[in-house]
Amino acid sequence: xxxxxxxxxxxxxxxxxxxxxxxxxxxxxxxxxxxxxxxxxxxxxxxxxxxxxxxxxxxxxxxxxxxxxxxxxxxxxxxxxxxxxxxxxxxxxxxxxxxxxxxxxxxxxxxxxxxxxxxxxxxxxxxxxxxxxxxxxxxxxxxxxxxxxxxxxxxxxxxxxxxxxxxxxxxxxxxxxxxxxxxxxxxxxxxxxxxxxxxxxxxxxxxxxxxxxxxxxxxxxxxxxxxxxxxxxxxxxxxxxxxxxxxxxxxxxxxxxxxxxxxxxxxxxxxxxxxxxxxxxxxxxxxxxxxxxxxxxxxxxxxxxxxxxxxxxxxxxxxxxxxxxxxxxxxxxxxxxxxxxxxxxxxxxxxxxxxxxxxxxxxxxxxx
Amino acid sequence: xxxxxxxxxxxxxxxxxxxxxxxxxxxxxxxxxxxxxxxxxxxxxxxxxxxxxxxxxxxxxxxxxxxxxxxxxxxxxxxxxxxxxxxxxxxxxxxxxxxxxxxxxxxxxxxxxxxxxxxxxxxxxxxxxxxxxxxxxxxxxxxxxxxxxxxxxxxxxxxxxxxxxxxxxxxxxxxxxxxxxxxxxxxxxxxxxxxxxxxxxxxxxxxxxxxxxxxxxxxxxxxxxxxxxxxxxxxxxxxxxxxxxxxxxxxxxxxxxxxxxxxxxxxxxxxxxxxxxxxxxxxxxxxxxxxxxxxxxxxxxxxxxxxxxxxxxxxxxxxxxxxxxxxxxxxxxxxxxxxxxxxxxxxxxxxxxxxxxxxxxxxxxxxxxxxxxx
Amino acid sequence: xxxxxxxxxxxxxxxxxxxxxxxxxxxxxxxxxxxxxxxxxxxxxxxxxxxxxxxxxxxxxxxxxxxxxxxxxxxxxxxxxxxxxxxxxxxxxxxxxxxxxxxxxxxxxxxxxxxxxxxxxxxxxxxxxxxxxxxxxxxxxxxxxxxxxxxxxxxxxxxxxxxxxxxxxxxxxxxxxxxxxxxxxxxxxxxxxxxxxxxxxxxxxxxxxxxxxxxxxxxxxxxxxxxxxxxxxxxxxxxxxxxx
Numbered sequence: 001x002x003x004x005x006x007x008x009x010x011x012x013x014x015x016x017x018x019x020x021x022x023x024x025x026x027x028x029x030x031x032x033x034x035x036x037x038x039x040x041x042x043x044x045x046x047x048x049x050x051x052x053x054x055x056x057x058x059x060x061x062x063x064x065x066x067x068x069x070x071x072x073x074x075x076x077x078x079x080x081x082x083x084x085x086x087x088x089x090x091x092x093x094x095x096x097x098x099x100x101x102x103x104x105x106x107x108x109x110x111x112x113x114x115x116x117x118x119x120x121x122x123x124x125x126x127x128x129x130x131x132x133x134x135x136x137x138x139x140x141x142x143x144x145x146x147x148x149x150x151x152x153x154x155x156x157x158x159x160x161x162x163x164x165x166x167x168x169x170x171x172x173x174x175x176x177x178x179x180x181x182x183x184x185x186x187x188x189x190x191x192x193x194x195x196x197x198x199x200x201x202x203x204x205x206x207x208x209x210x211x212x213x214x215x216x217x218x219x220x221x222x223x224x225x226x227x228x229x230x231x232x233x234x235x236x237x238x239x240x241x242x243x244x245x246x247x248x249x250x251x252x253x254x255x256x257x258x259x260x261x262x263x264x265x266x267x268x269x270x271x272x273x274x275x276x277x278x279x280x281x282x283x284x285x286x287x288x289x290x291x292x293x294x295x296x297x298x299x300x301x302x303x304x305x306x307x308x309x310x311x312x313x314x315x316x317x318x319x320x321x322x323x324x325x326x327x328x329x330x331x332x333x334x335x336x337x338x339x340x341x342x343x344x345x346x347x348x349x350x351x352x353x354x355x356x357x358x359x360x361x362x363x364x365x366x367x368x
Numbered sequence: 369x370x371x372x373x374x375x376x377x378x379x380x381x382x383x384x385x386x387x388x389x390x391x392x393x394x395x396x397x398x399x400x401x402x403x404x405x406x407x408x409x410x411x412x413x414x415x416x417x418x419x420x421x422x423x424x425x426x427x428x429x430x431x432x433x434x435x436x437x438x439x440x441x442x443x444x445x446x447x448x449x450x451x452x453x454x455x456x457x458x459x460x461x462x463x464x465x466x467x468x469x470x471x472x473x474x475x476x477x478x479x480x481x482x483x484x485x486x487x488x489x490x491x492x493x494x495x496x497x498x499x500x501x502x503x504x505x506x507x508x509x510x511x512x513x514x515x516x517x518x519x520x521x522x523x524x525x526x527x528x529x530x531x532x533x534x535x536x537x538x539x540x541x542x543x544x545x546x547x548x549x550x551x552x553x554x555x556x557x558x559x560x561x562x563x564x565x566x567x568x569x570x571x572x573x574x575x576x577x578x579x580x581x582x583x584x585x586x587x588x589x590x591x592x593x594x595x596x597x598x599x600x601x602x603x604x605x606x607x608x609x610x611x612x613x614x615x616x617x618x619x620x621x622x623x624x625x626x627x628x629x630x631x632x633x634x635x636x637x638x639x640x641x642x643x644x645x646x647x648x649x650x651x652x653x654x655x656x657x658x659x660x661x662x663x664x665x666x667x668x669x670x671x672x673x674x675x676x677x678x679x680x681x682x683x684x685x686x687x688x689x690x691x692x693x694x695x696x697x698x699x700x701x702x703x704x705x706x707x708x709x710x711x712x713x714x715x716x717x718x719x720x721x722x723x724x725x726x727x728x729x730x731x732x733x734x735x736x737x738x739x740x741x742x
Numbered sequence: 743x744x745x746x747x748x749x750x751x752x753x754x755x756x757x758x759x760x761x762x763x764x765x766x767x768x769x770x771x772x773x774x775x776x777x778x779x780x781x782x783x784x785x786x787x788x789x790x791x792x793x794x795x796x797x798x799x800x801x802x803x804x805x806x807x808x809x810x811x812x813x814x815x816x817x818x819x820x821x822x823x824x825x826x827x828x829x830x831x832x833x834x835x836x837x838x839x840x841x842x843x844x845x846x847x848x849x850x851x852x853x854x855x856x857x858x859x860x861x862x863x864x865x866x867x868x869x870x871x872x873x874x875x876x877x878x879x880x881x882x883x884x885x886x887x888x889x890x891x892x893x894x895x896x897x898x899x900x901x902x903x904x905x906x907x908x909x910x911x912x913x914x915x916x917x918x919x920x921x922x923x924x925x926x927x928x929x930x931x932x933x934x935x936x937x938x939x940x941x942x943x944x945x946x947x948x949x950x951x952x953x954x955x956x957x958x959x960x961x962x963x964x965x966x967x968x969x970x971x972x973x974x975x976x977x978x979x980x981x982x983x984x985x986x
């Protein structure tokens with residue numbers, strides 16, 4: 001046992017003496033949270049649009065000033081002809097052009113309806129859709145104003161209640177997401193690098209020949225990273241809680257338990273990667289280049305899984321991160337317990353077991 | 369010059385001889401491109417929808433039919449009470465609950481307004497906002513459509529309301545196909561990550577193995593060594609770009625309106641920037657792990673602030689200014705402008721200019737900071 | 743032996759922060775001699791040699807190698823010297839032929855010249871059969887000899903060998919020293935560091951570094967007389983004991 005502790009201590013020294021790596025390991029999650037909290041958002045703000053007013057009457061002026069007053073849009077240009085639209089889109093200076101038809105007011109008076117074309121640059125479909133929806137909403141409000149005196153009384157209204165996140169704060173999506181991505185990537189990467197480095201340097205054989213059992217060697221190598229990842233998890237959740245007022249509705253104990261479980265899952269994936277890597281370089285490329293985008297995109301972190309085509313939804317099931325995000329969001333934001341999350345927890349346990357068994361098999365094959 | 373060729377020859381030999389890395393370099397990025405492009409979409413679809421109908425009237429059923437008919441929503445179930453439905457939301461099985469009050473139909477007919485209760489899982493704020501819009505649209509649309517019917521109950525008084533119709537027109541991507549938007553972006557990311565990771569690790573690897581010391585003892589000039597080392601990765605980046613573009617065109621049917629030659633020219637300059645950054649990183653690190661970590665750090669920050677996943681215009685001013693130093697931002701913009709809108713040289717010349725300058729500065733710094741003598 | 747000095751070192755010092763690894767050493771090396779640069783591990787030998795070959799900048803002092811100042815004309819120094827590092831620094835994932843081609847090319851040899859030299863080298867070391875094998879698959883002794891030969895491809899005036907016989911069996915060590923003798927006979931100056939004291943016997947002159955300072959400098963025969971001992975090993979033990 002003493003040998004084991006000595007071994008683990010050496011591993012700790014290795015890690016903590018590498019100042020540059022330490023800086024990145026701890027700085028990365030903080031930087032990401034800060035970015036997500038202060039810089040990145042899906043909301044539209046001050047989007048550049050242009051107006052082509054073919055009427056230039058009092059109605060159009062009123063509507064244009066409403067749009068101008070909205071925080072969502074910034075009127076960059078007033079166009080004079082339709083030919084100019086293509087040019088501004090090509091240049092990328094505006095994302096949409098609102099075209100008011102000729103005789104706008106007159107049509108409104110005589111025919112009771114007039115048209116506004118919302119031409120959007122749909123190379124970014126999300127932006128285009130959002131712009132269209134928001135313009136529509138502004139116009140709807142204006143219509144209600146117009147018809148003030150003729151409001152139908154038999155009117156269906158709706159009262160909306162937003163659950164778990166009434167202020168629609170994006171921190172609620174990204175803190176769980178950042179935590180998942182960081183824990184997964186760091187644990188998998190660090191473990192696979194650590195083991196392959198010993199292989200590359202040739203010191204692995206020394207370890208295996210020593211009185212330490214192979215299982216002790218692996219655990220010893222992996223243990224410091226559990227510790228490190230837990231620190232990361234605590235930092236991330238704390239930042240979310242203290243700086244961004246993210247709630248922690250559920251049990252802290254369950255949170256800790258599930259986090260450690262996920263860390264172990266990621267670590268076992270790292271071990272598996274190290275068994276198929278012949279060098280540090282390979283291990284790093286597989287765990288970083290091979291995992292980063294899939295984890296970010298297929299875990300439901302940024303893109304909702306329910307919107308993906310069915311084959312992708314099926315593939316997303318093999319990504320451990322997907323299940324952990326469900327668990328984490330459930331605990332932090334909904335306050336649910338194991339009775340609800342037992343399925344996801346079991347899946348993570350199963351994946352961990354699978355990785356470990358596969359690693360042992362591959363390791364045995366290597367030895368022969 | 370000849371010396372550079374000797375180095376290039378050695379580098380290519382080493383790359384192709386590394387059997388473990390070859391699939392990572394050539395196969396992995398393309399698999400990711402194929403799979404991830406299908407998944408990356410902000411569209412909100414198949415929203416798990418449930419309802420509680422306390423009225424069970426013709427009108428309430430019609431309203432629910434409207435939701436059933438919508439592509440956005442997937443009807444999960446009807447629940448006898450709101451509490452039961454909320455319990456399902458806790459479990460994550462539904463995201464929207466529509467509760468129709470008792471006397472819904474009666475109140476509408478008797479000229480009284482009536483209020484529906486809508487509950488939305490708002491954990492994902494952006495999606496929730498969009499869900500809300502869709503729900504409002506369906507409700508408002510239904511309200512509009514039953515007006516003529518209700519007129520007869522309206523004490524014979526029908527005034528036609530004024531309406532302003534918004535006609536959406538989506539240029540360059542009529543079907544709002546997300547792949548058109550994401551494929552070029554993801555390709556950019558993959559090319560960038562591959563070349564940055566490989567180039568930053570490469571020189572540090574020689575440091576770790578001791579062969580860098582051997583090289584430093586030779587009379588080889590700094591620039592010869594550096595060009596020789598980076599050139600293979602420059603080629604690699606362009607190769608992956610090519611295959612990626614072919615996949616984009618044939619499998620994803622991404623339009624390629626503009627001049628492909630322009631894309632290649634731009635990518636060539638862009639890769640110089642990325643390789644310069646990789647080189648710069650490798651000059652200040654002692655181990656491959658450190659180099660990879662630092663490269664990873666910058667990659668994540670650059671990706672998040674590239675405008676690929678979230679629009680740059682939505683960022684606060686200070687963040688937008690920071691993105692001016694982000695080479696990925698320019699690459700993503702140019703790819704989209706040229707491929708999807710057919711923009712030409714005049715529209716992207718500013719981007720090119722900036723990247724040229726960037727390449728010059730970063731490579732200059734990298735070469736200067738590479739010391740043959742400590 | 744030629745009295746022409748090919749290396750002159752005056753008060754060469756290297757400091758890392760508060761630690762001085764090399765403390766103002768001064769010595770000369772004559773053209774054509776086999777000069778042994780001895781000392782225990784950590785005595786400062788490798789630091790000193792790195793300054794002489796131009797990859798480490800001296801903190802103070804002066805060194806002239808092959809007629810060029812190591813600080814002022816570093817690159818010219820490099821053209822005139824060869825180097826074999828402790829790790830034998832060849833590319834394990836390239837073949838013998840490819841390593842030869844690469845290093846020959848770096849030193850500016852023409853392709854024709856490289857071919858000629860390659861044939862000579864392969865024949866001399868009897869490596870023709872394995873010429874297309876990866877260096878990583880070779881036994882240590884072969885790597886060692888190959889590394890030495892590659893360091894000499896461009897026919898340098900001086901070749902620096904840093905612990906060239908580490909980890910190699912005694913027979914191979916002997917064979918290696920025969921290669922060194924052969925090269926010295928051609929007129930090449932050999933500057934070799936080692937912690938194997940018996941190898942000191944093979945050198946023309948020897949310096950012994952103890953904790954950054956040269957404690958002894960002379961031919962092995964004279965040193966043994968000076969310290970009244972039978973072997974260089976004993977000379978070293980005496981010096982080491984003096985430090986305690």
